[in-house]
Amino acid sequence: NAGVMQNPRHLVRRRGQEARLRCSPMKGHSHVYWYRQLPEEGLKFMVYLQKENIIDESGMPKERFSAEFPKEGPSILRIQQVVRGDSAAYFCASSPHPGQPSGNTIYFGEGSWLTVV
Amino acid sequence: GESVGLHLPTLSVQEGDNSIINCAYSNSASDYFIWYKQESGKGPQFIIDIRSNMDKRQGQRVTVLLNKTVKHLSLQIAATQPGDSAVYFCAETVTGANNLFFGTGTRLTVIP
Numbered sequence: 001n002a003g004v005m006q007n008p009r010h011l012v013r014r015r016g017q018e019a020r021l022r023c024s025p026m027k028g029h030s031h032v033y034w035y036r037q038l039p040e041e042g043l044k045f046m047v048y049l050q051k052e053n054i055i056d057e058s059g060m061p062k063e064r065f066s067a068e069f070p071k072e073g074p075s076i077l078r079i080q081q082v083v084r085g086d087s088a089a090y091f092c093a094s095s096p097h098p099g100q101p102s103g104n105t106i107y108f109g110e111g112s113w114l115t116v117v
Numbered sequence: 118g119e120s121v122g123l124h125l126p127t128l129s130v131q132e133g134d135n136s137i138i139n140c141a142y143s144n145s146a147s148d149y150f151i152w153y154k155q156e157s158g159k160g161p162q163f164i165i166d167i168r169s170n171m172d173k174r175q176g177q178r179v180t181v182l183l184n185k186t187v188k189h190l191s192l193q194i195a196a197t198q199p200g201d202s203a204v205y206f207c208a209e210t211v212t213g214a215n216n217l218f219f220g221t222g223t224r225l226t227v228i229p
Contacts, residue, residue: 004160033216035219040222041221041222042206042208042219042220042221042222043161043206043208043217043219045215045216045217045218048215048216055215056215058216091160091161106163106217108161108162109160110158110159110160111158111159111160
């Protein structure tokens with residue numbers, strides 16, 4: 001897990017507020033993945049980005065969720081008008097390679113735990 | 118379909134015993150599989166991987182077995198230690214895909 005930095009680690013939001021989660025990939029990695037994990041469940045893919053491009057967002061909810069990975073700065077996962085069902089752990093992973101992640105070259109961060117009250 | 122709100126399968130073993138964690142994967146086209154370990158409050162950590170052209174792969178204290186006929190994957194941990202206590206996930210993917218599909222997970226508890 002070393003190197004993929006996520007913040008905040010814990011975030012509490014009231015229903016209707018916005019949540020912004022940040023991910024700085026490992027040095028030299030230009031491919032970022034976001035996954036969501038509900039309690040007692042496995043991780044679910046949300047989106048795959050390269051610098052300034054969304055490559056695959058097939059796992060993103062159609063409304064309220066967006067992601068970006070600008071040329072400079074961290075990747076951001078943004079959730080607008082949060083609802084209780086958005087409460088989950090959100091994990092970012094990074095890789096130096098495009099396309100299919102290879103197990104020993106994709107690294108996960110420690111996660112951001114969102115609680116909606 | 119997806120399961121929501123179910124408790125994780127659990128496995129309790131005595132320290133020093135061997136552990137076997139099983140996973141049934143869903144996509145017969147998947148050709149790459151990974152086992153992850155997730156400790157409480159942390160992100161998944163890579164343990165070992167295997168490609169579909171193999172049926173067994175060994176690492177340090179861990180062995181992964183793949184049975185493509187029945188779409189089954191297992192993780193064997195030798196001489197289990199208290200530090201092995203965690204949730205273990207298998208993940209599958211298809212060459213060229215952009216993402217991993219994670220299984221439900223198994224909670225391993227090692228009894229000292």
